[in-house]
Amino acid sequence: MDEILKYFPHLTDRQREQFAALGTLYPEWNARINVISRKDIDNLYSHHILHSLAIAFFFTPAEGTRFIDLGCGGGFPGIPLAILWPECRFHLIDRIGKKIKVAQEIATAIGLENVTFQHGDSGECHQKFDFVVSRAVMQLDELVKISARLIDHTTKKSRIPNGLICLKGGDLRTELGRVKRPKVDVPLTDYFTDPYFEGKEVIYVEL
Numbered sequence: 001m002d003e004i005l006k007y008f009p010h011l012t013d014r015q016r017e018q019f020a021a022l023g024t025l026y027p028e029w030n031a032r033i034n035v036i037s038r039k040d041i042d043n044l045y046s047h048h049i050l051h052s053l054a055i056a057f058f059f060t061p062a063e064g065t066r067f068i069d070l071g072c073g074g075g076f077p078g079i080p081l082a083i084l085w086p087e088c089r090f091h092l093i094d095r096i097g098k099k100i101k102v103a104q105e106i107a108t109a110i111g112l113e114n115v116t117f118q119h120g121d122s123g124e125c126h127q128k129f130d131f132v133v134s135r136a137v138m139q140l141d142e143l144v145k146i147s148a149r150l151i152d153h154t155t156k157k158s159r160i161p162n163g164l165i166c167l168k169g170g171d172l173r174t175e176l177g178r179v180k181r182p183k184v185d186v187p188l189t190d191y192f193t194d195p196y197f198e199g200k201e202v203i204y205v206e207l
Contacts, residue, residue, distance in 0.1 A: 003045045007192070008053070008084070018083045018110040022049060025109055026074070029102045035074030046194055052077030055133060055165055056084055057191040058202045062157035063087040068129045068150055070122055071095075071137035075103035077167065081133065082107070082115045093118040093125055128152035132207075134166040140175040144205050151207045163207040169200040182206040 004019050005011070011019070026044050030036050040047055055077060061067075065088045069078030072092040082090040092115060094100050100119045107115050118125060132147040147164040156162060167188075168175070176185060183205045188197035 001045060003050050003194075004053070007050065008056075011084075015083055015086075018112065019049065019080075021110045022079070022106065025106045029074075029106065033098045033102050035099050035102050043196075047196060048076050049080045050192070050194075051167060051188075051197070051200070052080040052135065053084060054167060054188050054191055054197075054200075054202050055081060058165065058186060058204065059158065059160055061085060061088050061131070064089070065131065065157050066129045066152070067091070067131050067133055068093060068125065068127070070132050070134045070143070070147065070150075072103055073099050073135075075106060077133055077135050078115065079103060079107060079112065082112055083110075086114055088114060090115045091118065091125070091127065091129065092116070093120060093122060095119075095121055122146050122150065125150065130155060130157055130162045132164045132166075134164070136168060137166070139178075140166070140168065140172070140203065140205075141178040144179055144181065144207070147205075148207045160204065161206045164203075164205040166203050166205075167200065168203055172201060172203070176203070179205060 001020050027041055030041050067090045069092045072078050072094050078090045078092040097119045100117050104117045151162050185201045185203045188200045
C-alpha cells in the first residue's frame with residue numbers, strides 16, 4: 001500500500017480503504033483461483049496495482065469517460081483505475097470465466113460501483129467506448145485491430161483522441177513498427193524508480 005501512497009498521496013479516504021482492501025482480497029481469492037502467479041502475489045501492489053495505475057500518469061480522463069478493459073484477467077488494469085477514477089465507467093471483459101468471477105467478487109467487496117463485467121470474447125461485446133485499456137494481452141497490431149471496433153468515434157471527452165492505451169513490456173520495436181496509426185510510447189521508468197518497470201511501457205494508439 002505504501003507504494004500507492006508514494007505516487008498518489010492525495011487519495012480520498014474511500015480510495016485508500018479500497019486500495020488497502022485489495023491487499024487482503026487478492027491473496028485470499030488467489031489461493032482459491034489462480035489469477036496472479038503465486039510467486040508474485042507478494043508483489044501485488046508494485047507489480048500489478050501500481051503497474052495498472054501507470055496509465056494515470058499518461059493522461060487524465062474527463063468525467064464520464066467510458067473504458068473497456070480488454071482481457072482483464074483478475075481485474076488489471078480496470079479495477080485499480082476504476083478506484084482512482086470513480087467518475088468514469090469501466091467494462092471488464094475476459095474469456096476465462098473464473099477470472100471474471102474473481103474480479104467481480106473483489107469489485108463487489110470494495111463497493112466499486114462504476115464497473116460492469118462480461119464473460120466472453122471481445123466480439124460478443126456490442127457496446128462502444130472512448131478508450132480500450134489492456135495489460136499484456138496480445139501482439140499490438142492484433143490488439144489495435146480488435147480495439148478499433150469497440151471505439152466510439154462520435155465523441156471526444158478527453159484531451160487526446162479516443163483510442164487504445166495499453167501496458168506492455170520487452171523489445172517492442174517490431175510490434176510498434178507494424179502499427180501504422182498515430183501512436184505514443186512512454187517508458188514507465190519516466191514515472192517510477194522501481195527496477196521492475198525497466199523495459200515496460202505505456203502505449204497509446206489513436207483509433
